[in-house]
Amino acid sequence: MNVTSKTHDIATTDCQRVSQVLARVGEKWSVLIIMLLASGPHRFTAIKRAVNGISQRMLTLCLRGLERDGLIKRTVHAVMPPHVEYSLTPLGQSLTEPVMALGGWALAHVADIDAAREAFDNAEAAPAPGTR
Amino acid sequence: MNVTSKTHDIATTDCQRVSQVLARVGEKWSVLIIMLLASGPHRFTAIKRAVNGISQRMLTLCLRGLERDGLIKRTVHAVMPPHVEYSLTPLGQSLTEPVMALGGWALAHVADIDAAREAFDNAEAAPAPGTR
Numbered sequence: 182m183n184v185t186s187k188t189h190d191i192a193t194t195d196c197q198r199v200s201q202v203l204a205r206v207g208e209k210w211s212v213l214i215i216m217l218l219a220s221g222p223h224r225f226t227a228i229k230r231a232v233n234g235i236s237q238r239m240l241t242l243c244l245r246g247l248e249r250d251g252l253i254k255r256t257v258h259a260v261m262p263p264h265v266e267y268s269l270t271p272l273g274q275s276l277t278e279p280v281m282a283l284g285g286w287a288l289a290h291v292a293d294i295d296a297a298r299e300a301f302d303n304a305e306a307a308p309a310p311g312t313r
Numbered sequence: 314m315n316v317t318s319k320t321h322d323i324a325t326t327d328c329q330r331v332s333q334v335l336a337r338v339g340e341k342w343s344v345l346i347i348m349l350l351a352s353g354p355h356r357f358t359a360i361k362r363a364v365n366g367i368s369q370r371m372l373t374l375c376l377r378g379l380e381r382d383g384l385i386k387r388t389v390h391a392v393m394p395p396h397v398e399y400s401l402t403p404l405g406q407s408l409t410e411p412v413m414a415l416g417g418w419a420l421a422h423v424a425d426i427d428a429a430r431e432a433f434d435n436a437e438a439a440p441a442p443g444t445r
Contacts, residue, residue, distance in 0.1 A: 248433065249429065249430050249433040249434075250426050250429055250430065251425060251426055251428070251429025251430070251432075251433075252426075252429075272422060272425050272426075272429070275418065275422070276418060276422075278418075279411070279414045279415040279417070279418045280415070282411045282414050282415070283411040283412070283414070283415055285411070286407065286408060286410075286411045290404060290407070290408075293383060293404050294382050294383055294384075294404075296383070297381065297382055297383025297384075297404070298381050298382065298383070300383075301380065301381040301383075302381075
């Protein structure tokens with residue numbers, strides 16, 4: 182943002198950081214993985230089964246991105262057969278609360294958004310007053 | 314998601330709705346516009362100036378998308394010269410709170426994420442124990 186007052190400059194930096202984080206946590210698969218892991222650690226194959234439609238390669242990339250951001254932890258269990266488990270870190274745990282708050286808003290207002298879209302599309306389809 | 318228990322089925326629907334909303338509100342420009350309008354109504358040109366780097370076409374598309382979702386309202390003032398003003402609807406206002414909550418998390422943890430990334434990248438660069 183590029184505005185004149187000091188107050189707006191501060192808000193600007195906030196905006197950019199917020200939008201960066203929203204872009205990351207807003208990514209569809211990341212949200213689903215974080216919400217799944219909020220219920221406890223899961224193995225790779227269990228995540229793949231739960232997150233319907235994700236490819237093996239995309240899941241690998243997502244998990245790696247979340248691990249790199251410090252939101253999830255990858256643990257290799259040296260048992261027979263060996264297996265890899267993913268869990269939320271304390272940082273990832275702390276993210277679940279605001280994500281669920283936004284989720285609560287979403288659940289409460291999905292119908293409002295759908296109704297708004299329908300009204301908008303109907304208004305578009307009808308001739309505007311004064312155009313005929 | 315595709316899981317067996319009833320509890321998980323419910324969580325699944327929630328997940329999908331949440332991720333849809335996150336995808337929408339997580340869109341970089343939308344977030345900046347909603348946060349700007351949280352401070353009051355703005356004209357098109359003022360939004361374009363404030364949201365640095367957005368093209369005229371992209372801003373038009375974004376505003377139209379937000380209006381269609383019922384989050385912002387477009388008002389044409391029949392003054393001389395006429396001007397168009399954008400403001401948050403009550404639905405848009407209600408979204409600012411959870412978005413700011415997530416924004417608060419972002420501001421509090423940007424440094425943690427940066428540190429986690431640096432540690433991850435350093436670990437990648439160093440040979441893992443047992444690989445030589």
